[in-house]
Amino acid sequence: MRGIRARLVIHFGLILLLIVLVLEGLFYWAVHTYYFGTATETLVTRSTTFTNFINKYADSYHLRDKARYILENVSKEETAKVEVLDLTGKVILNSYGFQTAEVIETPDVLNALQTGMGLYVGKSPYTRERVVAVSNPLVYMGEQVGVLRYSISAEPLYAAVYRIAMYGAGVGVIVVLFAFTLSLIIAKRIVGPIQELTRAATQMATGNFSARAKKQFNDEVGTLAEAFNYMAAEISKNEQMKNNFISSVSHELRTPLTSIKGWGETLISGGLEDKEETMLGLEVISKETDRLIGLVEELLDFSKFQSGELKLSTERLDLRDIVEDVRIQFGLRAQDEGIDFFVHIPPSPVPVQVDPNRMKQIFVNLLDNAFKFTLRGGSIQISCQTDETHVKVLVSDTGEGIAPKDLPHITERFFKGQSKRSGSGLGLAICKEIVHLHGGQFSVSSTLGKGTTVTVELPLAQSLTPEEKSV
Template identity: 75%
Template structure:
């Protein structure tokens, strides 16, 4: 009973056995009713007909004369035992020609004395034989003087019914055995796919994420197998993502830490005597520290997005002010790298409701990527305009662009593609999450060697 297969077989077997027993009982009742009903009806017809004849043509005879008259007129082919009884139940004469002192006190006699046809099915009072008896009253000048009783043995009927019942029981046993075998096959077909899923899940638990479950049937278990395979595929992707993340973060952390450690050791070993070298070392340490802080912040943001804990501090703001702050922030970098930066905004306000710091994080990240991939002499253009109910901001650069094979995956977490630039691969993913939290849309267009355009659409706030 511990396994599904055993429970299915036992439950199916119990139900089938119960059904067969009920059907066998109904069959036995139907056969018994038919045989005994037919025999009783036939006997009643014969007894009633003969009694009516006697009462009509021998109505002026006394009981003893009636008895002799009955004995003389009983058909030679009559198979039933015919008895004439007085009102006390004493047998005066039977069809064998015997007069006995036997007294019969069965229900059919009492019924006959009340002017109805009495019927009795049961054991004979004198022998253990089972009989069917039919009694009708005999009259003399309209008064009841006795009873005419027909009796036949019911043993042949019981034997016939028993024989048919045994045949039925045999057929029922065959049906039960066949159904039991069928339940074995059915249970196997139902349980085997589940066992395969269990084995596949066990292998997955050991780290084999390539295992797949076979879909045998187009039913609930088949759907479960498809769902399991989808889960295995997603877990495999997440496992690869985790490994890529560990590799990427380890590399991104090692590079600035190596620089910080190297310059720290240089300065401790006597570099402090040279002011220029000291200043250069501190600049490198500060720059690499900023890289570490940015990486840690991206990881913290990613963790908040994954757990759904990121909360926005919404307020009404003008996107032009956010873009102006970003322009000022990147002005020095634009000058130092020799990359032109243009910010084109409309004269009318672009009112939106959102978190000013998170929106600034989006545009800072987009411009940071643009500067990373745009060589000296290139141009970065930020345009903002009102289109219907949307504020549309596009950040376009003339950099190296994105490989067409990488473009569909560029916003996936930890995806860096073929780029050799430093980064965690979380920036664009976080930007997309922030824009979507504001009810907006995020889209990236790029052509390899011709530059990239990132479009952000945010819903305008109506007055």
């Protein structure tokens, strides 16, 4: 009873067996009622008709004369046993021409003496044979003087009913066996796909993420198999992305650490006597340290997103202030790399309810990517567009762009594009999550070889403060 298949077969079999037993019982009752009802009705009709005939045309005969008259007028084709009884139930004469000392006190005789007609279906007191008997009163000059009793053996009726019941029971057994076989097939069709899912899940649990469940039928289990295969594909893809990410992060961490170690050994061996070389080494160490800090911060942020522990500390502010801060921060870099850097902000305040540090993190990350993929002589610009409810900040560049096949996945975690300058694969994913936590939308559009535009859409604060109105 532990398996679904066993429970299905047993429960289905018990229900079907109960139904067959009920139907068999109803069938036996119907056959029994039909056979005995027909036989009884026929016997009652013949007995009553003949008794009325005798009482009408032999009314003046005494009981013994009536008995002889009855014997003479009984049809030769009559199959029932005809008996004439006196008021004590003693048999005076039967259809075989014998007078016996037998006294019959069955209910049909007693009812005939009391109410006018009696019917009895049961065993004969003397022969223990099952019989059907009908008794009617005989009258002489208007007074009851005896009983005319018709009786037939019920054994052939019982035999016929039993034979038909056995046929019905045989059909019932065949139906139960057929249904049992059918239930096995149905249970297999139900349990088979589940076992297939279990097999695939077990393989996945052992690390085989390529395992797939075969969809066998277009039903709920088939839909579950499709969902399982989709989940398996996503897990496999995420596993591959995770492996790529680990490989990439390992490389990203190794590169600055190698530089820091190399310059550290160079400075130690040089004894810090060459000031210019020392300053160059310290500058490289500082930059590589910043790279390490950035990677660690991305990993920490990603870990917080995964665990749901990232909390925003929002406040009402003018978004233009954040944009101005990043303009100052990246202005010198633009000059050093020979890239035109433009910032277009509206003249009126742009009130938003945001976490300033996280919002600045978004724009720093977006601008860092833009500078990373834009060659000398290119341009980068930040622009703001506002309506009644939202503000859109667009960060555009004329860099190398993103391949069409990579664009739909560029904001997925661990995803790294084909470019050699790709980072850890977490920057845009983190930016997107932060924007969503602020109730905004994040989107990326790009044309390969022409540039990329990232759009950050945020809801505006509900109303302006007095200070903002006075500006």
